[in-house]
Amino acid sequence: MKLQIKNGRVIDPANGVDQVTDVFISDGIVAALGAVPPGFKADRVIDATDKLVLPGLVDLAARLREPGFEYRGTLESEMRAALAGGITSLVLPPDTDPTLDEPGLVEMLKHRARQLDQVNLYPLGAMTVGLKGEVITEMAELTEAGCVAFSQADTPILDTNVLLRAMQYARTFDFMLWLRAQDPWLSGSGVAASGAYASRLGLPGIPVQAETVALNTLFDLQRTCGVRLHICRLSSAAGIDLVRAAKREGLPVTCDVSANHVHLTDVDIGYYDSNFRLDPPLRGQRDRDAIRAALADGTIDVVCSDHTPVDDDGKMLPFAEAEPGATGLELLLSLTLKWATEAKVALPEALARVTSGPGRVLAGASTQAALAGQIGVGAPADLCVVDPQAYWQVNRESFLSQSQHTPFLGMELPGKVCLTMVRGQVAWELAG
16 A cells, blocks of 8 residues: 655654655555655555644553453553554564563564554563562573564563573573562562651661662673673662763663653652552652653663553552552653653754664664654554644643553643554554
8 A cells, every 4th residue: 555644744753854744655665755666656645734743652661461361451442542552563572471582472562562553662681580579581582583682571580690691591502681679678668669658657668779789790791701781760869960971881771761750750649649650659859850850961872651451440559559550651752742842852863762763772672663752764654643843731631552550640731642553554543
């Protein structure tokens, strides 16, 4: 099928494009920008006047809850939500049930995703069997089955020797490790950021050192073996300083932050609102401001949704007992646009954090995603058309995700996705 998207403002940070022009799509790929290709006759013309034409967003952290937790979300429901948010590529953490630690499980998941034929799905393999931190998985076999990198999800390894051996294994085959910086002993049973606010609420705290101690350990071991690391969900100013120093040193490291932490602080918890129960916890304003500054200067490479669907039974509990997590797929673009406006960051630079930035990280992990997050000629036609002037209110009825729990309920956000295209096919379109 041949399509023409006309008169839209095309912003493609990967290729330095920011101009009002036409996009021509043929056989699932971008055939041309600007001039009509020879012999091209569109089967459909999409008018994008006064709208943005963007690369499909790349989300590096989205739990779709299948297999094992289908009562919280399914591949079908959550991929549909991703399309409504302009997301065309998703990275899936390995903490499903069963854990993604065997090739057969990965192949089954990939087959299910292919049947649905919607979002491009990239699973992370478990770094240790059952995520127990004891026995390293067969990473080579998991890679052949379709895993793009390896992770412990939110379960840290207690035995540092196992962590080192996993890094050495990964370095031998040039696999990438995606790890949360989280010291289990310092985190303990904490549910909020340590500080005056958690103390007033009587909530057990998680100190900043839980992140910084873990980061120092990761970087020390990385210097020993040279493995490539992606640090997931930074939350503190001190942690950002360590990542900045590691990058300056030349260590092969990238990092991301949750969209929730770009906007919120610990005081937003209010009177024990469990929608703000997140992992890592929301920290103070100084940390939030440091995250925004690090996004602007490029220290933080990526903003992700950290989409973690939780059902009512998991959230309708006292704060300390509630399950951490929030829906985020349909919010990622709008929260990025909101940050760009508030921080006075140029739109192409802000959008790079959800398109070309994660695209580069993903391409560095796997050649399967070499052209993710861009609209270059010859690239797969994964893109979205967005009305930047449209505002929408976040409420439970506005979500396609099976979970409607988010800290942003009731807030009005900018940017409405009008159309999402995957491999040249219109996969989602706003009604009316």
